[in-house]
Amino acid sequence: MSQGNDTDVDDSSAPLIEHLAELRTRLIRSVIAFIIGIVIAFTVAEPILQFLVHPIEATLRNLGDPAPTLQYTSPQEYLFTLFRISMVFGFGLAFPVIAHQMWRFVAPGLYRTEKSAFLPFLVASPVMFLLGASFAQFIVTPLAMRFFLGFADISSIFAGLLKNSVGDLPADTAIVPDTTKGVTITFFGKVNESLDITLKFIMAFGLCFQLPVLLTLMGKAGLVSAQGLGDVRKYAVVAILLLAALVTPPDVVTQLILFTVVYGLYEISIQLVKRVEKKRDASLREDGLMDDEDEELWDDAEDPK
Numbered sequence: 058m059s060q061g062n063d064t065d066v067d068d069s070s071a072p073l074i075e076h077l078a079e080l081r082t083r084l085i086r087s088v089i090a091f092i093i094g095i096v097i098a099f100t101v102a103e104p105i106l107q108f109l110v111h112p113i114e115a116t117l118r119n120l121g122d123p124a125p126t127l128q129y130t131s132p133q134e135y136l137f138t139l140f141r142i143s144m145v146f147g148f149g150l151a152f153p154v155i156a157h158q159m160w161r162f163v164a165p166g167l168y169r170t171e172k173s174a175f176l177p178f179l180v181a182s183p184v185m186f187l188l189g190a191s192f193a194q195f196i197v198t199p200l201a202m203r204f205f206l207g208f209a210d211i212s213s214i215f216a217g218l219l220k221n222s223v224g225d226l227p228a229d230t231a232i233v234p235d236t237t238k239g240v241t242i243t244f245f246g247k248v249n250e251s252l253d254i255t256l257k258f259i260m261a262f263g264l265c266f267q268l269p270v271l272l273t274l275m276g277k278a279g280l281v282s283a284q285g286l287g288d289v290r291k292y293a294v295v296a297i298l299l300l301a302a303l304v305t306p307p308d309v310v311t312q313l314i315l316f317t318v319v320y321g322l323y324e325i326s327i328q329l330v331k332r333v334e335k336k337r338d339a340s341l342r343e344d345g346l347m348d349d350e351d352e353e354l355w356d357d358a359e360d361p362k
Contacts, residue, residue: 083162087151091148095144096147097150098146099140113125116206120207126245127247128248185270194259197314272330276334298316301319
């Protein structure tokens with residue numbers, strides 16, 4: 058009796074051991090791809106850094122700085138900054154390999170219909186992240202830099218407005234005379250801090266652009282419905298406003314842009330979930346698993362009103 062039990066235990070544990078071995082293999086390959094991506098990204102980390110801080114450079118030049126400069130204050134800071142860039146972009150380079158390894162691990166346990174449903178989302182996710190990151194780099198970050206660094210030029214702006222309204226100023230009413238005593242306040246940006254705000258915008262908008270992918274996948278799994286998403290629209294608006302206040306600077310324009318984009322993605326998600334539901338209902342009708350009465354019951358369950 059005990060021998061039979063031992064055999065049963067061995068037979069039941071064999072698939073688990075095989076799955077763990079398969080998982081280890083996939084993880085090792087993913088880590089190797091990540092390391093290779095880091096090495097490749099490190100060779101071009103400095104041009105990437107120049108690209109990421111370009112909004113700061115452009116803003117400073119527009120404010121009259123002929124030679125914008127970023128500094129580092131510790132010997133290791135610049136190296137660690139380049140390494141940080143290498144890790145972020147190395148993961149991006151390795152993501153196709155990592156995603157492929159993930160897919161090879163989970164695909165054998167999925168039905169054919171589940172594979173056809175999940176694979177498009179695996180492709181759409183990095184595409185939407187790149188769209189969000191590009192939106193942050195080329196639109197949001199320049200606006201934020203103009204807001205933050207614009208205070209350095211605030212006195213000249215007020216002087217120009219006053220001059221336009223009253224004409225040339227008398228000599229004794231200059232805003233900041235050359236002989237005024239005091240310190241000169243100027244911008245000496247640190248490399249790591251300047252990079253930090255840029256990467257935060259990229260990550261925030263890249264993740265926000267995952268909203269249609271996430272909600273559509275949940276709709277395909279039956280976890281959410283278009284009617285349910287529409288019913289909680291007012292709560293979604295409040296949540297998006299809070300998100301805009303948290304991940305953007307205290308600039309109304311930037312917050313309005315983030316709110317408009319994310320809310321637009323939310324409305325797009327509702328339409329995508331509607332399409333998923335229509336396709337699902339049509340498939341059930343073709344298979345004879347749903348008739349008009351069942352569809353009415355399904356709609357009543359989604360809309361209890």
